[in-house]
Amino acid sequence: MIRFEGAAKRHPDGTVAVRGLELDVPAGRTTVLVGPSGCGKTTILRMVNRMVVPTAGRVLLDGADVAGLPAAGLRRGIGYVIQQAGLFPHRRVIDNVATVPRLLGWDRKRARARAAELLELVGLPPETARRYPAQLSGGQQQRVGVARALAADPPVLLMDEPFSAVDPLVRAGLQEELLRLQAELGKTVLFVTHDIEEAVRLGDRVVVLREHGEIAQLADPHTLLTAPADADVAAFLGRDRGLRGLGLRPAGAVPLEPLEPSHDGWQLALDPEGRPEHWVRGAERHPAPVFAPSRDSLRSALDAALLAPSGLAVAVDDAGRAVGTASRAAVVEALARSQETGTAPKPPESPEKSPETPDAEQVPHAGR
Numbered sequence: 001m002i003r004f005e006g007a008a009k010r011h012p013d014g015t016v017a018v019r020g021l022e023l024d025v026p027a028g029r030t031t032v033l034v035g036p037s038g039c040g041k042t043t044i045l046r047m048v049n050r051m052v053v054p055t056a057g058r059v060l061l062d063g064a065d066v067a068g069l070p071a072a073g074l075r076r077g078i079g080y081v082i083q084q085a086g087l088f089p090h091r092r093v094i095d096n097v098a099t100v101p102r103l104l105g106w107d108r109k110r111a112r113a114r115a116a117e118l119l120e121l122v123g124l125p126p127e128t129a130r131r132y133p134a135q136l137s138g139g140q141q142q143r144v145g146v147a148r149a150l151a152a153d154p155p156v157l158l159m160d161e162p163f164s165a166v167d168p169l170v171r172a173g174l175q176e177e178l179l180r181l182q183a184e185l186g187k188t189v190l191f192v193t194h195d196i197e198e199a200v201r202l203g204d205r206v207v208v209l210r211e212h213g214e215i216a217q218l219a220d221p222h223t224l225l226t227a228p229a230d231a232d233v234a235a236f237l238g239r240d241r242g243l244r245g246l247g248l249r250p251a252g253a254v255p256l257e258p259l260e261p262s263h264d265g266w267q268l269a270l271d272p273e274g275r276p277e278h279w280v281r282g283a284e285r286h287p288a289p290v291f292a293p294s295r296d297s298l299r300s301a302l303d304a305a306l307l308a309p310s311g312l313a314v315a316v317d318d319a320g321r322a323v324g325t326a327s328r329a330a331v332v333e334a335l336a337r338s339q340e341t342g343t344a345p346k347p348p349e350s351p352e353k354s355p356e357t358p359d360a361e362q363v364p365h366a367g368r
């Protein structure tokens, strides 16, 4: 666990980058810092690996003040991924990834074997290992950056806008990959972005910051979207590519995945008619939130995905029978696509209004 106790940074020129942050970052989860440019996100992140030394307060890593830990050892135990990957241009990909294991004293063969394993883990084909960074695409370079950060199997991963330099499609793929990796590895991830969509997509918890690293709201994505703390947060949520249009856009644009027997250990219990009842995992049992692609909005789909313990919204037909699932990522991606084209996707064929679904009334106005 990372704890910020009144951690502040005041620069010699008088600029207060961070005023006095009180924040707990829980172990094994993804916490996303999001906020406008200059609000102190990078400063906060770098306080953890001592690239920035607080001028007041302190940062604790598993109870130990990082100021008292040797910087080199501390940094080797913390993965750090930055924009543009920050790879060594003159080293082959495999040796970029093997850097930290080599620093830890592993022999070259073992370090390279570990690097090869990691390249596979982040989805890079084996032939990329022998190339130099400049011979890879931007998205591939970011994957190498992630592999390198994971090389020493650090419990903590700091990620500073790692995906912001790549185009939206590649970015969506990288986000998907990170979600998959995190489900597998359960690192303590502190992730910085200025993109609220990315924050909502990746974060178990989202910290919305305003100037001087002050917390405007700390919440899970669902609470953030449905109950912004104040008008500033609401305005921030609605800005950029915004989530404002969610309630106006039909959920029919979300691609559905077929129902599987198990999703990360969660099983969907259906009634005899095939209608979803619960998500079940061992002794755990939670309601299965649903949406109807033929008449609901993207907002309903996103709510369902955010509320489901499996992270999957269950799509139902007009009779309420389960017909597929949609992940949080798939819903956000559908939103991004509809915004890129500037118009909402065509409403699905089902013009009748349903009294239970007020969003359906708004569908014909979407895109205006």
Ligand SMILES: Nc1ncnc2c1ncn2[C@@H]1O[C@H](COP(=O)(O)OP(=O)(O)OP(=O)(O)O)[C@@H](O)[C@H]1O
Binding pocket: 011, 012, 013, 015, 016, 017, 018, 035, 036, 037, 038, 039, 040, 041, 042, 043, 044, 194
């Ligand atoms: N060396 C420095 N001297 C003076 N001010 C600085 C210095 N480094 C950063 N700052 C200021 O501290 C504030 C916080 O910077 P920081 O880089 O943490 O913001 P950020 O939220 O990460 O911004 P961005 O999203 O643009 O990367 C900014 O106002 C910045 O100008």
